[in-house]
Amino acid sequence: MMALRTRWPWFVLLAAAIAFPLFAANTYIVSVMSLAFIMAIAALGLNLITGYTGQFNLAHGAFMAVGAYTVGILTTDYQVPYWVAFALAGVTTGVLGYFIGILSLRLKGHYFSIFTLCVSYIMYLLIEKWESLTHGTVGIMGIPAPTGVGSLQFDTPIAQYYLALAFLVLGTFLMSRIVHSLLGRAFMAVRNGDLLAEALGVDLMRTKTLSFVLSVIYAGFAGALYAGQVRFLGPDVANESVTFDLIMFTLVGGVGTLMGPLLGTLLVTWLTQSLQFLQDYRMVVFGPVLIALIIFLPDGIVGTWLKRRARRADAAASLKAATAQGATTATGTETRHA
């Protein structure tokens, strides 16, 4: 009952995503959609460190590139099977994230952001210049598609679509567990303020580092899926504009909400796709829409909606309590930040 009342948007989204390829006019838009799912996985991760833990990481796109290059290099130059490389992409970004995390998270606020922006640029330069490893500007070509599992094959756009969707669902499910748990609450305590969090017994460095590592592992897996789907990698994937896209997706959907980054990624992807006919002028439309969103919905679409729902639930509960004369406020209106 409870589950259905607060979770129906999830079921609607999932049903729509499953049905989508059946109604899609061509495989191009199916591919656009599955790339959007992959970006959404990365955005989910970014939202953990930035939205829930309050540390504005500007290297997220670079970690996605690390994941992608891990798969690219291992599968083409070392003939490692795709899924082994996929797992190693998570490990590589996680380990790298740990060391960059314990360095950068000593800095607070803008300093952390500036530091991570530099990290991002250094990673971009490494990928571009370290030719013996990354093939430099030539890039990596001929990355194999994810190998089939049993009778499942992932070599068609539609199969890739469902693969990306499956990982997005899994990623969202695990993220939901994380952010709604006591651990997630510790992350949010850090976001609300370092000092108060510490006073509540939260080990700042450990908590921030854990959030950072989990967050970049999402980026790493997103990158690994990206490599398997696009099958070509160039240094551009490590460009900081990827990070800024992810931030935009998260802002539009709602920072610090579970559904925000997902919805934001899908909406912005669709908006940019449907403005394609304007060619270079599309930014003239897109820019003002974005600015209007930030001004009028600073909590993002999902954030605004959740706030309204919480207010309404409280108002309804107060009303019920008032009519029940002396009964204490209903406790059944527990609201979760979806």
Add this chain to the structure above:
Amino acid sequence: MLEIDSLTKQFFGLTAVDHVSTRIEQGQITAIIGPNGAGKTTFFNLIAGTHAPTSGRIVFKGQDVTGMRPDRVARLGVARTFQTTNLFDNATVLDNLIVGHRLRTHSSLWDVLINSARLREEERLCRAKAMEALDFVGLAHVANRIAADITQEERKRVAFALALATEPELLLLDEPAGGVNPEETVGLAELIQKLVRHGKTVCLIEHKMDMIMQLADKIVVLNNGEKIAEGTADQIRRDPHVIEAYLGADHAAV
């Protein structure tokens, strides 16, 4: 309960707290007063571990906690409130409080990913503790209101509840009645007395003299980082150093 011995903190040559020694007695209300910039908040920061002292010793229940990290100090049973409490405005008051009891739980990332029975039990416990704390401060009725919509006074009470949820023995309250009106101040003073009746020890910084004078068992007066007086309200009222340095000429007649 808390023994402070010759505590000193220097910031780049500026001495914010200068050889302060005092004791906070169990089950009592100790007030720290002094003009702005006297070093009161720094004094709290040293006790709570936010800053490490330059020299001196802090002993809590027989254990040396000098220079210990704040989260460890909190675990030992010292909670604090701040002049302003940042809450997550988009979540309910109760949701904001649940994290308060996290430090008494043990669930790890693994428990979270598999949603273990231990995690579910600990979450239930944290929720119960949050509700209990909210009830204690008299705010059970705002549990489901979103934090952005509560009043300044309710925010002060939520800060108390958050500190209480950590199950502390000693509470350090930094201006618990700052920015609330006189009637609300009386209510908060009653709440502080209620804390003590329930076995808590309280140490507070406050500028509202009426409140301090009737509430505090002991008053410690700081000026320029030094302790210039210590004693009961009556002793402090009559102390010439205090009158000169802090209360000013118009209080000399009192």
